[in-house]
Amino acid sequence: AFFKPAHIPLAGKTIVVTSGPTVEPIDPVRYIANRSSGKQGHAIAAALARLGATVRLVSGPVSMPDPEGVSVIHVETAREMKDAVEQLLPVDAAVMVAAVADWRAEAQAGQKIKKQPGAKPPVLQMVENPDILAGIGHHAERPRLVVGFAAETQDLLANARKKLEKKGADWIVANDVSQASGVMGGDRNTVRIVSKLGIEEWPDMSKDEVAARLAGKIAEALEIIET
Ligand code: CTP
Ligand code: CA
Numbered sequence: 634a635f636f637k638p639a640h641i642p643l644a645g646k647t648i649v650v651t652s653g654p655t656v657e658p659i660d661p662v663r664y665i666a667n668r669s670s671g672k673q674g675h676a677i678a679a680a681l682a683r684l685g686a687t688v689r690l691v692s693g694p695v696s697m698p699d700p701e702g703v704s705v706i707h708v709e710t711a712r713e714m715k716d717a718v719e720q721l722l723p724v725d726a727a728v729m730v731a732a733v734a735d736w737r738a739e740a741q742a743g744q745k746i747k748k749q750p751g752a753k754p755p756v757l758q759m760v761e762n763p764d765i766l767a768g769i770g771h772h773a774e775r776p777r778l779v780v781g782f783a784a785e786t787q788d789l790l791a792n793a794r795k796k797l798e799k800k801g802a803d804w805i806v807a808n809d810v811s812q813a814s815g816v817m818g819g820d821r822n823t824v825r826i827v828s829k830l831g832i833e834e835w836p837d838m839s840k841d842e843v844a845a846r847l848a849g850k851i852a853e854a855l856e857i858i859e860t
Contacts, residue, residue, distance in 0.1 A: 641685035642852035646725040648686045649718055649776075650678040651765065653693035655711045657737035659757065660746045667732035670818045671695030673782075674730030676844035678703045681728075684848050689724070691717045693731060710737065711762035718765055719772070726778040726851055729766040737762055770801025778854050779803050780847075783827075784810040793827040803854075804828045806847065826850070 652674020654667040671692060678690040679700035688703045691714055699705040708714045711733045718727070736759040746755055766781045781802040783793040786809070793807035805827045810816050814823070822843045826833040835846065 642856070643681060643684040643686035643848075646686045646855055647689065647721075648681050648726045648728065648851070649689045649691065649721045649724045650674060650681065650728045651691045651714060651718060651731035651733075652678065653695040654732045655693045655714055655734045655762075656709050657711065657734045657762070658709075658741050659738045660742035660744065662745050665734055665737065666693075667734050668817050669693070669695070669732035671697050672818075672820065673822060673840045673843065674728075675700050676841050677728055677730060677847055680841075680844040680848035681851065684852050686725075689721050691721075691731075710734075711765065715763050715765045715768060718769065722769075722772065722774040722776070724776050725855055726780065727766075727769050727776045728780045728847075728851070729769070730782050731765070732784065733765060734762055736760065764800065766802060767800040775801070778851060780851070781805050783807045786811040790825065790827065790832065793825070797827055797829070 653671035654669040656664045656666040658664045675697050678688050682688045682700065682702035690700065690703050690705045692705055692707055693714065694709060706717045708717050714731060714733065739758040739760045769775065770779050779802045781796060781800055783796050783805045785792045785807065789807050789809055793805045797805045807825045807827050808816055808822055816822050820839055821837060822840050823837040824835050824843055
């Protein structure tokens with residue numbers, strides 16, 4: 634065993650985090666995207682770095698500055714995010730917080746689509762994007778700890794459990810993103826950690842507090858898995 638100071642619990646660990654939305658182009662001036670400020674993902678990246686981890690943040694376009702002490706890879710589309718994440722393997726843990734666009738336009742127009750007098754609006758043919766979390770959860774170089782998020786507006790726990798199973802994740806951080814919850818773009822979050830062992834309910838707290846607590850839980854888990 635090597636010397637590991639108690640106050641740097643994630644020293645020597647590399648963790649990949651995704652954050653923000655992905656944006657999927659329709660033509661050179663238009664895109665489809667998800668609502669995501671990047672606040673929660675960026676806060677988690679920063680909290681892991683504060684615990685001593687080498688953090689690689691793969692982020693879609695956000696208006697937030699790069700977190701301190703974190704190396705950031707900026708991407709736009711789901712496919713770019715997936716490639717960036719997979720190129721970072723092997724890592725000790727992966728935390729997938731990004732709001733990845735589920736679909737993209739099948740074909741991207743090379744030129745701006747113009748309105749045609751009297752013509753109907755264009756119909757977009759969509760295709761499904763790859764699932765980045767599921768790809769990592771079932772990867773040959775799977776990290777020892779794989780954490781996903783589940784943004785739900787209804788049936789939170791049932792949906793989170795399904796995602797845990799289907800995506801090969803160890804934990805799903807489930808959060809209610811219904812309008813009433815105010816979580817989208819806001820500074821607070823109420824989450825539940827769903828794992829094979831059961832459900833841990835966390836009280837309402839700031840996104841920074843969620844990040845700090847999750848980083849601590851990740852540090853604890855990596856230590857247990859190691860020994
Ligand atoms: N995720 C991903 N790649 C995708 C879609 C989702 O990596 N193409 C990840 C998210 O980063 C998150 C988790 O999967 O960690 C759950 O995302 P969510 O949108 O809640 O789940 P979906 O599987 O896309 O299901 P749905 O949107 O239909 O609820
Ligand atoms: Ca989705």
